[in-house]
Amino acid sequence: MSCVDGAHAARAHTGRMSAGTSGTGFMTTPSQLGTAAPAPPETEGSARFGMVAFSVRGRDFASVTGDGRVLLRLPDAEAGTAVSAHPGGEWWVRAGTPVGFGVPLADVNGKDLNAPARCAWLLRTPQRLAVSAEAAASAVPGEVGDPPRAIGAPETRALAGEGPTTLERVAAFTEAGLGALHVVGPKAVRILREPLAERGLSPP
Secondary structure, eight states: OOHHHHHHHHHHHHTOOOOOOOOOOOOSSGGGGGGGSSSGGGEEEEEETTEEEEEETTEEEEEEOTTSEEEEEOOHHHHHHHHHHOTTOEEEEETTEEEEEEEEGGGSOGGGGHHHHHHHHHHHSOHHHHHHHHHHHTOOTTSSSSSOGGGOHHHHHHHHHHSOOSHHHHTTSOHHHHHTSTTOOHHHHHHHHHHHHHTTOOOO
């Protein structure tokens, strides 16, 4: 069972299932924490009580304390795995109940936290967004919509995560708008221009 499957099963069991996106780098610094969410507009960071808390649709999934500890809300199984994998990590306990995993940022390579951080985000996000994010993370060039395979796998996943999976929808973006998507750079924009022009669509 995937992290998102387990998270949503747990929510359904407790009656908290929401009705209804792929980031790469995560937290090499506290300021990068929000990039775990595949759709950055859905993730918000705010300063509270001496820490920075990150939430999706108003539900906290992670925070960075004033002394540099990362706290991730995780189910027991994933929190236990994270504790075992990181010598400096520990259970995050509130009012005597385990709620996740904590570790000093200085004790870990930020990339090592990608998987548990993404799981924390998936656990707290509405089901529709989580399913969309999982689909985007597995998007294969040339097999999602009609953008050309040549744009590359990261770019394909970025487009799938943001929604423009057809050339018609890509044409609605400006070049700056496409460039603002994570990992969609000038080369991918240049590759997209040719098929857009062939279809009589306005290139970005």
